[in-house]
Amino acid sequence: MSKSPEEVGGFKNHPPIRVVLAKLGLDGHDRGLKVVARMLRDGGMEVVYLGLRQTTETIIDAVEQEDADVVGISMLNAGHLTLGPRMVGALADAGLDVPVVIGGIVPDEDLPALVDAGVAGVLGPGASADEVVACVVAAADSRG
Amino acid sequence: MCRGGRRLPGLIPVSGVVRSVAELVAAARGGERRAVARLLTLVERGGALADEVAERSWSALGGTPDESADGRRAHVIGVTGPPGAGKSTLVAGWMIRLVERGCRPAVLAVDPSSPLTGGAILGDRVRMADATAAGVFIRSIATRGHAGGLALAVPGMVRVLELGGFDPVVVETVGVGQVEVDVASAADTVLVVVTPGMGDAVQANKAGLLEVADLFAVNKSDRPDAADVRRDLELMLDLSGLTGHHREGVNDRPSITSTVATTGVGLGELADATETHLVKLSAAGILGARREERWRSEVRSHLDRLLLDSSHHLVNGLIRGSLMTGDAASYGTSPAAVARGLALLLAEQMTEHLDGVVEDDR
Ligand code: B12
Numbered sequence A: 001m002s003k004s005p006e007e008v009g010g011f012k013n014h015p016p017i018r019v020v021l022a023k024l025g026l027d028g029h030d031r032g033l034k035v036v037a038r039m040l041r042d043g044g045m046e047v048v049y050l051g052l053r054q055t056t057e058t059i060i061d062a063v064e065q066e067d068a069d070v071v072g073i074s075m076l077n078a079g080h081l082t083l084g085p086r087m088v089g090a091l092a093d094a095g096l097d098v099p100v101v102i103g104g105i106v107p108d109e110d111l112p113a114l115v116d117a118g119v120a121g122v123l124g125p126g127a128s129a130d131e132v133v134a135c136v137v138a139a140a141d142s143r144g
Numbered sequence B: 001m002c003r004g005g006r007r008l009p010g011l012i013p014v015s016g017v018v019r020s021v022a023e024l025v026a027a028a029r030g031g032e033r034r035a036v037a038r039l040l041t042l043v044e045r046g047g048a049l050a051d052e053v054a055e056r057s058w059s060a061l062g063g064t065p066d067e068s069a070d071g072r073r074a075h076v077i078g079v080t081g082p083p084g085a086g087k088s089t090l091v092a093g094w095m096i097r098l099v100e101r102g103c104r105p106a107v108l109a110v111d112p113s114s115p116l117t118g119g120a121i122l123g124d125r126v127r128m129a130d131a132t133a134a135g136v137f138i139r140s141i142a143t144r145g146h147a148g149g150l151a152l153a154v155p156g157m158v159r160v161l162e163l164g165g166f167d168p169v170v171v172e173t174v175g176v177g178q179v180e181v182d183v184a185s186a187a188d189t190v191l192v193v194v195t196p197g198m199g200d201a202v203q204a205n206k207a208g209l210l211e212v213a214d215l216f217a218v219n220k221s222d223r224p225d226a227a228d229v230r231r232d233l234e235l236m237l238d239l240s241g242l243t244g245h246h247r248e249g250v251n252d253r254p255s256i257t258s259t260v261a262t263t264g265v266g267l268g269e270l271a272d273a274t275e276t277h278l279v280k281l282s283a284a285g286i287l288g289a290r291r292e293e294r295w296r297s298e299v300r301s302h303l304d305r306l307l308l309d310s311s312h313h314l315v316n317g318l319i320r321g322s323l324m325t326g327d328a329a330s331y332g333t334s335p336a337a338v339a340r341g342l343a344l345l346l347a348e349q350m351t352e353h354l355d356g357v358v359e360d361d362r
């Protein structure tokens, strides 16, 4: 990774995209979240890392105070169908127009439900750094 | 990489409503957290909107940059110390106690940006989940290319938090091997966190530590060699007392508090020590002077950045131009003499370049 801040939208010409990264609930798989944090940093973004055992409330507090552009959640414990839509709904209820991106173990058949619920992007195992960055950039742009 | 369609900096939608800087400042004064957060973003981005925020903040705070009255101003506390010393954990526990005492604290937590990509991982909030739940306002900041343990925008961001009615405002610096001194000119009170197991580090940074510290916390005092660290520190302070190496103005020896941030031991005492320091500054009549100094050093860091940015760009041009084509031969062959010759060229070009930069920011 040897892109200059300009190329990756760093601090010089564009303000960096700010992403809040978290795991919701009791899911202890945080390896992927750490990998994604580095991928996004190397993509020129500012990653507010919350780590394990967050709730929709702690995430909303962070999004508000950090003025984040995107929320990234990693879910490997099969909780995405409940927690994904709940996160999107909680942000909307709080009046925060901030897209949610989900990564982890999400079977294909669950995708339509997540898209319906307003999740902005879903990535799974083996997603490359470029895919991860592109997914978050697209989500940030979707805010208009 | 294409990043089209980003929000225009002039439009500030909050909850679907577009608000001007004036409206945001009014809302922030009323304590609205979302308005405070958005103003922090504007200040961090710099440029004309950041200037407007600064001007409106000053007048809303009822003063001028160099006024010494401390009416609506917050107690600004810098917290510095080596990486992993427990700064975030300590600040979180301490701020929770301040909330219990009826205060409305805010924290600015600074982490480094990658010089290669401009990105950053801001990890201080991981240790501050309980403080968030207790109502402490926390904002993570990346240095965005600024050296010295802080970000350029920090003083302006502190002002926005003061406007939002937060007091105290704590600034956690980048965890640095060397204790960086920037924080000393950005805060009323500087707390240096040291821990056992880094006796050598403390020793090596002795001068730096003593120059910036108003207070010390010996954190991780649950560790066996904590007493040694405390004793070393006391010894160093005694010696520095002889040579007058403490921060000017307050003659007292900095107090030392032993803490265990993870369990809360010593945090109440730390809160007391910090408040006492503010009272002493005020009583000694030097609080205003420190704040005036803070404003001057803020001007200075903006000036440094402006000059550094434009000279960096122009120096590259000079090296590629005059130096590589051999035009610089007229200055001699001594590298230093050639550099002096080029510096004069640079000065001419800077004037033009800065005119452009200043225009762009209008
Ligand atoms: C390592 C691992 C563990 C480690 C976790 C270590 C840690 N600290 O992370 C340990 C051993 C602790 C563990 C425990 C358990 N595990 Co486990 N574990 C795995 C394993 C083998 C690999 C996960 C991993 O780290 N992958 C590497 C990372 C880099 O990939 P990733 O997380 O998928 O992330 C990538 C993408 O998904 C995406 N991404 C991820 N998050 C995000 C977020 C954003 C914003 C974006 C943009 C992208 C993105 O980008 C990343 C890079 O490509 C998986 C199997 C698998 N192949 O996935 C099982 C797996 C996840 N575990 C599983 C289970 C059941 C468990 C346990 C319940 C018990 C058990 N059977 O072992 C416990 C529960 C622990 C707990 N408290 O939650 C199941 C989950 C089943 C399900 N979801 O239906 C899996 C799928 C194994 C299986 N096939 O059954 N596990």
Ligand SMILES: Nc1nc2c(ncn2[C@@H]2O[C@H](COP(=O)(O)OP(=O)(O)OP(=O)(O)O)[C@@H](O)[C@H]2O)c(=O)[nH]1
Binding pocket: B082, B083, B084, B085, B086, B087, B088, B089, B090, B124, B127, B174, B175, B176, B219, B220, B221, B222, B223, B259, B260, B261, B262, B263
């Ligand atoms: N034993 C012990 N561990 C502590 C104490 N305070 C903090 N820690 C642990 O030290 C580690 C680092 O704590 P942080 O609060 O992240 O330290 P920091 O100085 O903010 O770190 P950086 O911001 O990365 O420089 C964590 O694992 C804490 O749990 C303490 O008093 N005793």
Ligand SMILES: [Mg+2]
Binding pocket: B087, B088, B089, B123, B124, B172, B175
């Ligand atoms: Mg920290």
